[in-house]
Amino acid sequence: MTVSVSADLDRKFREAAGSSGDLDVAYDLLDTPIGELLVAVTDRGLCRISFDPEPEREEEALAQLYGTRVLRAARPVDRARRELDEYLTGRRREFDLATDLRIEAPFRQAVLSELGRVPYGATTTYGELARRAGRPRAARAVGTFMNRNPIPIVVPCHRVVGSTGSLVGYGGGLDRKEALLRLEGVLV
Amino acid sequence: MMDAVSAPPFERFYLQHRDAILAFLTSRLGRQTAEDAFQETFLRALAAYPRLRHTDDLRAWVFTIAARIVTDEHRRRKPAADVPVPDVPAADDRRPAYAELDDLAGALPKTERTAVVLRYGYDLTYADIGAILDSTEEAARQAASSGVRRLRRKGIDHDRFGFR
Numbered sequence: 642m643t644v645s646v647s648a649d650l651d652r653k654f655r656e657a658a659g660s661s662g663d664l665d666v667a668y669d670l671l672d673t674p675i676g677e678l679l680v681a682v683t684d685r686g687l688c689r690i691s692f693d694p695e696p697e698r699e700e701e702a703l704a705q706l707y708g709t710r711v712l713r714a715a716r717p718v719d720r721a722r723r724e725l726d727e728y729l730t731g732r733r734r735e736f737d738l739a740t741d742l743r744i745e746a747p748f749r750q751a752v753l754s755e756l757g758r759v760p761y762g763a764t765t766t767y768g769e770l771a772r773r774a775g776r777p778r779a780a781r782a783v784g785t786f787m788n789r790n791p792i793p794i795v796v797p798c799h800r801v802v803g804s805t806g807s808l809v810g811y812g813g814g815l816d817r818k819e820a821l822l823r824l825e826g827v828l829v
Numbered sequence: 830m831m832d833a834v835s836a837p838p839f840e841r842f843y844l845q846h847r848d849a850i851l852a853f854l855t856s857r858l859g860r861q862t863a864e865d866a867f868q869e870t871f872l873r874a875l876a877a878y879p880r881l882r883h884t885d886d887l888r889a890w891v892f893t894i895a896a897r898i899v900t901d902e903h904r905r906r907k908p909a910a911d912v913p914v915p916d917v918p919a920a921d922d923r924r925p926a927y928a929e930l931d932d933l934a935g936a937l938p939k940t941e942r943t944a945v946v947l948r949y950g951y952d953l954t955y956a957d958i959g960a961i962l963d964s965t966e967e968a969a970r971q972a973a974s975s976g977v978r979r980l981r982r983k984g985i986d987h988d989r990f991g992f993r
Contacts, residue, residue, distance in 0.1 A: 643852070644848060644851050644852035644855050645848045645851070646847045646848055646851050646867070650851070650864055650867060650868075651847075653864075653868060654843075654867070654868050654871055654872075657868055657872055658871070658872065658875055661872060661875060661876070663872075663875045663876050663878075664839075664875070696840075697841070700838035700840050700841065701837075701838060703838070704835075704837075704838040708879065709835060709836050709837070709838055709839060709878060709879065710839045710875060710878050710879065711838040711839055711840055712838075712839050712840050712843065712875075713840055
């Protein structure tokens, strides 16, 4: 007898699991104007946004960091999905989402938290960010952090540019950085 | 104790075993009940996942959860008699056979452990156990029987479990 799980039963299980309180990480894949995104949340908040995701690899990485109970489940990600959708279609300027940055070292947390204060439509530089996070000489380190920002878009590393105003780099690719800065009206 | 190999992300585990579990539950409970039991199986697995003792045989593990749910469901349907439920202790408060067996069989080699627990703890047929082990009915019978011999050598009470 060949039996396979129907889409409906699968959805019901994932929904029940998502509201069971037993997941370490729930994630979902989102189709957006800047490509497919993997968005993951823990019970503390948003913990990962990945461009061009490879789900199996991401699941492994998330399991190592937060616990093995990693499951694709739509409901826990709904709020992040809605806010990202609004932002990427120009209907939202600020995110109202909790983030889970517990795995980050203190200085990285300080940098990411300073970065969260850079408003929509503005930019800052790596050096300025380093200074605000209390280590004015750490511009290069800050550049590296940006590249490994676990929650791009929401923690807006696309708003960080070089001291000459050049875009420098972006973990998700420079074309995406450009697209986001264009969306915010920084680039025309 | 040796550092256990950690379990795969739950998503992988679920995708790998969901069809086989649904097939097993459907054959035992019929389609409608099987769908509820399916959810229950994987929700229990999810709850217990971080406390897993043996991550080397997740397939057998999730089948023992499903088998327990089948047993409970059969009890619920026919609470009185003639249900092939193994060794329900009547007037004493011993732990259910499957729980006790699970502990006692813990030191057996993996295949024997699975075969003994599923046969004597959950009353599955050797055909079912063979399928669960990705093997044959005969191999399942042999694994159970050498597991039982090993337990007897340790003096484990076989009347309690109906070892044959």
